[in-house]
Amino acid sequence: MKPNSGQSTTxxxxxxAVAHANIALIKYWGKRQEELNxxxxxxxxxxxxxxxTETTIHFDNTLxxxxxxxxxxxVSGAPLQRVSNFLDCIDSARPYASVTSTNNFPTAAGLASxxxxxxxxxxxxxxxxxxxxxxxALSKLARQGSGSAARSVYGGFAExxxxxxxxxxxxxxxxxxxxxxxxIRMLIAITSTEKKSVGSTQGMxxxxxxxxxxxxxxxxxxxxxxxxxxxxxxxxxxxxxxxTEYSCFKMHGLAMSARPALLYWNDATVEAIRIIRDLRQxxxxxYVTIDAGPQVKILCLPGAVDDVKQALETVDGIKKxxxxxxxxxxxxxxxxxx
Ligand code: 2P0
Numbered sequence: 214m215k216p217n218s219g220q221s222t223t224x225x226x227x228x229x230a231v232a233h234a235n236i237a238l239i240k241y242w243g244k245r246q247e248e249l250n251x252x253x254x255x256x257x258x259x260x261x262x263x264x265x266t267e268t269t270i271h272f273d274n275t276l277x278x279x280x281x282x283x284x285x286x287x288v289s290g291a292p293l294q295r296v297s298n299f300l301d302c303i304d305s306a307r308p309y310a311s312v313t314s315t316n317n318f319p320t321a322a323g324l325a326s327x328x329x330x331x332x333x334x335x336x337x338x339x340x341x342x343x344x345x346x347x348x349x350a351l352s353k354l355a356r357q358g359s360g361s362a363a364r365s366v367y368g369g370f371a372e373x374x375x376x377x378x379x380x381x382x383x384x385x386x387x388x389x390x391x392x393x394x395x396x397i398r399m400l401i402a403i404t405s406t407e408k409k410s411v412g413s414t415q416g417m418x419x420x421x422x423x424x425x426x427x428x429x430x431x432x433x434x435x436x437x438x439x440x441x442x443x444x445x446x447x448x449x450x451x452x453x454x455x456x457t458e459y460s461c462f463k464m465h466g467l468a469m470s471a472r473p474a475l476l477y478w479n480d481a482t483v484e485a486i487r488i489i490r491d492l493r494q495x496x497x498x499x500y501v502t503i504d505a506g507p508q509v510k511i512l513c514l515p516g517a518v519d520d521v522k523q524a525l526e527t528v529d530g531i532k533k534x535x536x537x538x539x540x541x542x543x544x545x546x547x548x549x550x551x
Contacts, residue, residue, distance in 0.1 A: 226272035226308065227550050228341035232332035232543035234264035234318070234325035235364045236399060236502060236510050238457040239441050240464040241373060243421045243431065244414075249381040250357050253421070254434040256373045257441045258364040259512075260392065261399055262540035266329035268314040270337040271550070276309035283314050299331065299358045303338050310338070318535075319406040324508055325365075327413070331358030332365035332543045340545050351543075352385040368392040368542040370445055372438065392539035395448055398518050400511040401535040402525050404481035413505045416468060416475045423472040430467045437463075454500030454512050461502040468505075477506050481530030485509040488524045497521065 241256035279297045281288040288296075300310055314333065318324050335355040339346050346354065348366055356363035356373075363385055364371040369392040376383025411419075421427050437460055444452035468475035482503065489501050489511055497520045499513040513521050518536055525534050 226341045227270065228337040228548050229267065229269045229546040230333045230337035230340065230543060231265060231267050231546050232329045232336065232362075232365045233260050233262060233368075233540035234266070234329040235260040235361065235371065235540075236325060236504065237361065237364075237460075238370075238453065238502065238512070239434070239437050239460045240502075240504075241360055242464045242467060243417050243427065244360070245375070246379065246381070247418070249384075250360055251381050251384045252356075252360050252373060252375050253431050255375040255438050256361075256364070257389065257438060257445075258361070258371050258373070259397075259399060260365060260368050260371065260540040260542070261537040262392070263535050263537040264316075264318045264324060264329060264401075264540070266314060266316050266326065266333045267546070268312065268330070268333035268337045270313075270334070270341050271311045272308040272341055273311055274308050276311060279309050280311045281314070282312070284316060295358075296334065299334060300338055302357050303335075303344070303354065304342055307342065319403065324401070324403075324506065325361055325504065327359035328361035328365045331355050331362035334358060335362065336366075336543045336545060340548060348542075349385050349387075352387075353381065356381070356384060356386075366543050369394055369539045372442070375434075388542075389442065390445060392541050395445070395539070396515055397450070397539060398513050398515055399537045400513065400518065400521055400525065401537060402481075402485050402509040402511070402528070402531045403533040403535070404479055404485070404507045404509065404530050406532070409477065409506045411475055411477075411505075416471070416505055419473075420468055420471040420475065424467055424470040426467050426470050430463065433463075450514055451498060454498060457502050457512055458500045465503065475505075478503065479507040479530065481528055482507045482509055484528045485511075485525060485531065488528055489521070492520060492524050 235258040239257040243253035245253040352363045352366040367388040370389040373386045
């Protein structure tokens with residue numbers, strides 16, 4: 214038991230949940246309030262089938278501290294504290310927990326591991342504690358762990374809302390279209406598996422405090438969101454792709470205008486951007502997006518996958534190419550110990 218909890222855990226305070234990472238087509242960058250992790254802008258994302266986190270949680274009265282194992286390694290310090298603080302958001306009188314999480318993709322390298330990670334943790338922990346949360350409540354909870362995690366609660370396309378309430382009551386994601394709505398692909402060119410040097414939270418805060426472009430970024434977001442909703446509704450691939458690339462470069466231009474500048478790209482990132490632009494000039498519809506890391510994600514239709522893959526294979530420094538489809542919503546895998 215946690216000290217002074219005054220409660221006892223139920224026998225089966227155990228759960229396993231699975232969540233998939235999502236990649237923003239219209240990007241989130243910046244917070245309007247840090248304590249509750251309220252975003253300064255809304256965002257629209259696509260959940261991906263191939264990037265998956267599985268999290269097992271066991272609230273255990275015999276533990277004297279929280280424990281966290283990520284990809285087979287024991288985690289301590291700030292990342293463990295982040296998990297503990299998050300579990301306290303769910304129930305501050307909870308027992309200590311043992312959390313085991315596995316990603317099937319590189320962690321903290323701009324592949325949205327915090328999105329799938331906190332969505333899986335929110336679902337497993339709330340289910341283990343027998344809190345039957347609505348998807349909206351689950352999204353709000355996941356947001357407190359990581360802004361992008363609010364979107365991974367849903368499959369397919371989701372939109373994170375940016376509210377104006379100081380308590381964050383209106384800051385949650387909503388589903389737009391599920392994973393079966395549009396047969397679309399996102400390729401991921403992995404150019405580095407190193408942990409990124411500047412985390413998203415720090416990068417966003419630095420940008421908000423120092424970039425002369427920050428207000429313009431916040432103010433122009435709602436029209437991008439509106440256009441993207443319409444493009445998705447119409448299944449207008451060229452429009453959705455063009456908007457995706459626009460939002461990506463707008464976000465990175467903003468980040469580069471921070472002081473000191475945030476530059477997440479490496480040589481292979483830039484070369485991959487160039488090669489996709491060439492491909493497009495030659496008639497293949499494909500569009501890039503990049504997050505807070507050097508990996509390049511390419512949005513295309515199924516018929517263009519081979520061309521995109523072949524083009525990427527000519528880029529020095531690309532270590533691996535993943536082909537992803539729209540992925541499912543976060544789900545409980547088990548509520549029983551094996
Ligand atoms: C996004 N990113 O919309 C943007 C685009 C990265 C670039 O959300 O501080 O880990 O935990 O809320 O969600 C990554 O930031 O940030 C992110 P926090 P998060 O996907």
